[in-house]
Amino acid sequence: MVTGDAAYIKKINRSLIIREIVKEGMISRADLSKVTDLTRATISAQVADLLEDGLIIETQLEHYTVGRKPIMLSLNGLAGYALGIDLDYGHISFTISNLLGHPVASSTIEMDTTDYLVIQTILSDQIQTYLSEYNDTRYGIVGIVIAIHGLVGKDETIHYVPRLHWSDVDLKGDLEKVIHVPIHIENNANLSAFAERVFVHHETDNLLCATLYSGIGLGMMMNNEFFRGHDGYAGEAGHMIVVPGGKPCNCGNKGCWEKYSSESSVFEYLSETRKIKPLRYEQIQKWLNEGDEEVCEIVEQFLYYLAIGLNNMINMYNPDVLVLDSELLRMYPNSLEKIREQLQSSISHYRQLSLSTIGRESSILGACGLAIKNFLDVPILNLSRTEESINNESAVNQF
Structure with missing residues (x-):
């Protein structure tokens, strides 16, 4: 008691x-x-x-x-709104959801700058527009969470964003000088893991989510809390070395996991060797459908190195559920079965390996979910993705 x-x-x-x-x-x-x-x-x-x-x-x-x-x-899902923001290289995505986590509006702003002050102004202006437009409920916008594709400290200071070339910036503090709604900053992979737990995997308290797009991000939920490490930078699994002395990485090391098993590594190789820029998923799907031997071999190698890294993650963290977010895995037949075949160590224990059913929207939906959680002041949420909300997300993807 x-x-x-x-x-x-x-x-x-x-x-x-x-x-x-x-x-x-x-x-x-x-x-x-x-x-x-x-x-x-x-x-x-x-x-x-x-x-x-x-x-x-x-x-x-x-x-x-x-x-x-x-x-x-x-x-009462109509009592207020949450604003999730995904700040990535080249564009910023915004999603407004109700308090049940169902998206009600989304937009994307394309940008050709990495200048911090310019992007801060874009964010501030768009947030204030949303605050004005969505004040028709009792609570209006109850919170704002921004997903960052880089290192975020426990104090929510942005330590480093590789593609934006930002180091040690206080975006939260700078925005809160003009925005009078709670703002939180979080790593995008953590928010993807949070979305998987909140919207899909209600039955687990321990979940890992690996996003495999431009690099490899690892979001970790342990006992329904983010596992952050000492300074908040835990989860940079993409820079775990899997091939000593291997391919050089931007981080300064050689042989990092993401140089072998991120989608960008596959795209970079095929784009260069086949002289196709920009290379799109549709082209890779066409090659796979045609049984292109080289492409199939490259994807098999992608799976091989992916399994090596996942084996390490499983042994280190002993997750209940491990979620993989990758379009290539969804495209390639029996990809999960092929990975499972390589995770047969007698000391590796996990209950479920699955492909994300949320996909690329996971970080921004996780941002909305975290804003709702903070507003309701609850330890964890179990929200559902209705057919209507999934259709809304599809519309966002097409946008």
């Missing part, structure tokens, strides 16, 4: 109740009391406050054949 300051206990109980309501989607007061082990009086008082605050709504079940129709409680 939790003891201590009454206000603190009330806050803990509120968080517990909100978490269960979100987790179940719809739940009655009686069932809330059972799953939280809180008294009915406590449940009634907390629910009354949440209803008054507009955070939850009541729904009476229409098709309940026995006894009195229960009144069900659910999160």
Whole structure:
């Protein structure tokens, strides 16, 4: 039983109740009391406050054949919005979601600059536009999370972004001087892992998500928290050496994992050898469909080195679920089975290896999810991706 300051206990109980309501989607007061082990009086008082605050709504079940129709409680997704931002080289993507994590609007701004002050101004202007447009609910935009493709410290200072050539910049602090809504900065791979946990893999507390696009990013959720390391820079698995003395990497080492098993390594080789720039996924898919021996061999090598790195990750972190985010893996027949065949060590333990069903939108959806989590002040979220929300994401991809 939790003891201590009454206000603190009330806050803990509120968080517990909100978490269960979100987790179940719809739940009655009686069932809330059972799953939280809180008294009915406590449940009634907390629910009354949440209803008054507009955070939850009541729904009476229409098709309940026995006894009195229960009144069900659910999160009010229309009470506010979350703003997720993916800041990448060449473009910035924005997604507005409701409090259930369902996207309601998205846009992308293309840019041909890496200048920090210019990009900061673009962000500030666009955020303020969204704040003005989405103030039609009780809470408006409740939080903003920005995904960064680089090193982010525990204090949310951006230590290094390779493709933007940024070092030690305080984007959070600079934006908060003019934006009066909570802003958080997080590594994009961490947010991809968070999205996988929040929207798909509700049954695990320990998850790794490897994104394989421009490099290799590793997002790590351990006991439903980000595993950050001492300064916050943990997860740079792409710079683990898998071929001593191998290909030179921009980090200064030779033989880094991402030089052999990121999609960019495959694209760079094929683009150079086949004199096709820019090389697109459709062309690689065409070669694979035609049974091009060289392309198939290159992808097999991609899988071989991917398995080497994954074996190391599994042995180091013993994850429950390991999610891979890669278009090449989705294109290549039986890619997961081929990887599993190379993960047969008797000391390697994991429960599930899967391909991401969210894909490239994972970091920005994770950003929205983290903003919602922070606003609701809950330890973790279990949100669902409805058919409508997935269609919205598809529309974003086409955009």
